[in-house]
Amino acid sequence: MLAKVTSCALVGLEGVLIEVEVDNSSGFPSLVIVGLPDAAVKESSERVRTAIHNSGLHFPAKRRVTINLAPADIRKAGPAYDLPIAVGVLIATDQVWSHEAEDALFIGELSLDGSVRHVNGILPIAATAQAHGLKRLFVPAVDAPEAALIGDLEVIPVENLPQLAAHLQGLKAIPPYRPTETPLQTPPRYAADFAEIKGQEHVKRALEVAAAGGHNVLMVGPPGAGKTLLARSMPSILPEMTVEESLEVTKIYSIAGMLPAEMPLIRRRPFRAPHHTISHAGLVGGGSWPRPGEISLAHRGVLFLDEFPEFGTRTLESLRQPLEDGTVSIARATGTLTFPARFMLVAAMNPCPCGYYGDPVHECTCSLSAIQRYQKRISGPLMDRIDIHIEVPRVEYQKLTDDRLGEPSAAIRARVEQARARQTRRFAGTPLRTNADMGPAEIRQYCRLDEAGNNLVRAAMQQLQLSARAFHRILKLARTIADLDGSERIETHHLAEAIQYRPRRVV
Ligand SMILES: Nc1ncnc2c1ncn2[C@@H]1O[C@H](COP(=O)(O)OP(=O)(O)O)[C@@H](O)[C@H]1O
Ligand SMILES: [Mg+2]
Incomplete structure (x- = not known):
């Protein structure tokens, strides 16, 4: 029988759904993993075999078992596929029922004794599951709080393989993880003030x-x-x-x-x-x-x-x-x-x-x-x-x-946040976030100077022999200083302060 279980690979921060297919057929007894797995995934078959055995479940020793990780062109690394492979084997051998595994994503490393261990990257994996409309996420119990940061997903915390098997057999359900507090309530503390x-x-x-x-x-x-x-x-x-x-x-x-x-x-x-x-x-x-x-x-x-x-x-x-x-x-x-x-x-x-x-x-x-x-x-x-x-x-x-x-710091931060709010309004609908992101076009648009300002900058450029780049830098900084001042206009004193922040070679 052929079983299909969904898991996830990460490429950078991007998740890609992986289909773990397990085929259990008669033939020369063997166990093969195909589909571009790295060494750690290959070792997975041994861990899965032992974990299933030590969990009081049955691993088909006298059969031909083929495990395919698809799509084949995505590189799969690490031990995180132990759990989906084990579930695939249990489904392929009729020890648990496949409908329980539908709409779900499985991720986790197995110990030889059948317990489920932490894996890295749970949050981007949970985000991927949600983006693909999956309903349930089976994760190592220690990683449940991280997975639960993504709303609208049922997070099932798995301690060990026997517990998961009982859940998938419909014998004893694992209660979904419920976060005890919303992590956003406490404001962050900083080391230095x-x-x-x-x-x-x-x-x-x-x-x-x-x-x-x-x-x-x-x-x-x-x-x-x-x-x-x-x-x-x-x-x-x-x-x-x-x-x-x-x-x-x-x-x-x-x-x-x-x-x-x-x-x-x-x-x-x-x-x-x-x-x-x-x-x-x-x-x-x-x-x-x-x-x-x-x-x-x-x-x-x-x-x-x-x-x-x-x-x-x-x-x-x-x-x-x-x-x-x-x-x-x-x-x-x-x-x-x-x-x-x-x-x-x-x-x-x-x-x-x-x-x-x-x-x-x-x-x-x-x-x-x-x-x-x-x-x-x-x-x-x-x-x-x-x-x-x-x-x-x-x-x-x-x-x-x-x-x-x-x-x-809190008082300074309050002013910084106000200045940032002005910039957010200014750059709404553009990829820019702050004044530092401005290119020449935005500088022309948002850093207009009056006559006094022009005179000051011209004099500074001549006396200090500033380059065109330095000129742009001064305008961007003056824009920020005016924003801190709550002023849409760039005044002469904003420019004067900005000029002080230019680079100096000491000798
Ligand atoms: N302005 C300051 N106010 C309070 N403590 C200071 C100040 N400047 C230096 N110190 C003390 O001196 C130590 C050395 O400062 P540090 O920041 O390491 O200097 P630097 O990085 O310039 O060599 C700091 O750990 C701090 O305790
Ligand atoms: Mg130092």
Whole structure:
């Protein structure tokens, strides 16, 4: 008899329905899996055989069993097909009834003793099931809260194979999983708060502008000035994620196997701070079975690159495309695969190799040429993607020991959210989200200057020898500063502030 059970494969974040066909016929006793399975899927047949046996069920030892995973051109990896294969075998041998498996998707790894274990990627799999109009999802019991994030699906939490067999035989139903609380009720907490950071008012202001307009930032300053602390506080002033954004981020962490068990839906904006020794694949994603890289784990959040010039040139250049598109494409033998990677880049660096160039207290020991070489490690085109450059000087002792708290992140975030709301209205019906996304056409449309503004920018361009790119950058920033000010018009003082955030070579 031929049994058909539905499962799911993931290509990047996209799910593809997989039909697991099990044929049980007379002939030379054998067990074969066909349909482009990787080694882990091949091992599945042994696990399934043993798990079925240890569950007090029957595996047809003297028959010819063929398992086909279709469509054949989709690469199937990992142990997640154990459960659908086992169910297929049980149906093909008349031990459970096929109608119970209709309209359902099965996913899960089997232990040899028949218990069902966690698999990665449950959330995108559940989304795929829903998109295809399936009604029921059989998942490892530990993964039920994650699967239940997708509404309108009946989630059946499976502890072990005997329990599932009893359910499919109609003997003892497994109650569907009911989430105990809606995960959206509690607002996210952030590790660091702007209130704790003393002084650095102009840096905080620049970071507020960056958050408001989605602009990338580079902080330059000596060691101990608080750059890392400021960067870590950045997610706390970004707008709260929408449910849609939360689901996007959660899918990525689900595939990477990085979802904390107690927190099925990620509410906190990601903050990723990879070390400069990170591999290319670690940063942008890849590997034989491609995993999302740090830039995708930072999706909708902050990618913090400390010691910016220490990252290899090739590594830094690989950021250019994702910074442009908000996605990263990974080339593979079987085709290209795409992961989302829309992050805010926050970079930090010392002004020179020793770190103290321009510091009033500490003497710099670097030669001029060493400083120039250090600063040139970041290419012009990459610098062009960073709208805001800020100097972060060391904080004086009195300020550091001052007990008074600064403005809390929540208050800053409220202003950022208002500025973002203006941008959402402005860009409604376009793919743009923030001012940082504007191209030359939008800049022309939304960043009109009056005569005073024109005069100011013209003078600045002449005196500071600014390029056309710098001109556009100034207009985009001025747009954001005006949005923070609640003003549709860009005023002269908005422009004046924007001009301060231009990049400076220190020497
Ligand atoms: N403005 C500040 N307010 C409060 N603490 C600060 C400030 N600047 C630095 N610190 C303290 O100094 C430590 C070092 O700062 P850090 O952010 O690592 O500096 P940097 O990254 O610029 O080298 C921080 O852990 C923090 O405790
Ligand atoms: Mg640091």
